[in-house]
Amino acid sequence: MKKKIIFEDEKDFMLKKLLKKFKRKPIILLDMDDTIAEFAQPFWTLHNKLFKDFVDYLKVNGWNFDEFSKRGKDAYTLFKYPGLFRNLPPKPYAKEFIEDLREIAEVVIVSDSPSGTSYLETVSLDIDPEHTIDFPHSNPTDDKRMWLEEHFNFDKDDIVFCSKKDRVIGDILIDDKPATYNSFVEANRKIILLDAPHNRDIDTKWRAKDLNHAKKLVYRMLEEMIKEEAS
Numbered sequence: 001m002k003k004k005i006i007f008e009d010e011k012d013f014m015l016k017k018l019l020k021k022f023k024r025k026p027i028i029l030l031d032m033d034d035t036i037a038e039f040a041q042p043f044w045t046l047h048n049k050l051f052k053d054f055v056d057y058l059k060v061n062g063w064n065f066d067e068f069s070k071r072g073k074d075a076y077t078l079f080k081y082p083g084l085f086r087n088l089p090p091k092p093y094a095k096e097f098i099e100d101l102r103e104i105a106e107v108v109i110v111s112d113s114p115s116g117t118s119y120l121e122t123v124s125l126d127i128d129p130e131h132t133i134d135f136p137h138s139n140p141t142d143d144k145r146m147w148l149e150e151h152f153n154f155d156k157d158d159i160v161f162c163s164k165k166d167r168v169i170g171d172i173l174i175d176d177k178p179a180t181y182n183s184f185v186e187a188n189r190k191i192i193l194l195d196a197p198h199n200r201d202i203d204t205k206w207r208a209k210d211l212n213h214a215k216k217l218v219y220r221m222l223e224e225m226i227k228e229e230a231s
Ligand SMILES: [Mg+2]
Pocket: 031, 032, 033, 034, 035, 175, 176, 177
């Protein structure tokens, strides 16, 4: 069956052909939550259901969830909700985005690994004065690993779990987190910012409104890098 091309214009097509000829494949680092996985929407839906709250995820325009939840830092306990990270929907175009990047680059996932529950540890969360729920087991890191294998066939060798992404070698990072964006810019490294309500105060020409747009920006950024290397 003929492959569906979502956006490619003539320039993108020619550039992709050029990039394929490079001896060294560039390394594209890719974040997960709110970059290739929908996170904010499912998280706040779960949060609102359990805490009987009404947070609109589109209005969460800061990084600290405790400032938006009426339960404050309890919001972070929900990261341990069993299966949360296993059942996130992929973002629109994520599959095509990763498939196309793999034609010209090595794609490596760099993702934070929220704590789960340790052996024999149970997390108890008060829902209201009469109800408590227990999380007997959660393993966000393996949930993420299985999610990546299921949706995008990622091998574990191409997944790096870490908190500070500027410690990882790669040519371009695609991410939505403001602090990560700033650390890459300060280190004079290439980063494409995936648009989200919590990063709109950042002024950059490398903001992608979605993954379809991010692919175009990756091509443009690689083109710039090739010119820089040649000069
Ligand atoms: Mg993210």
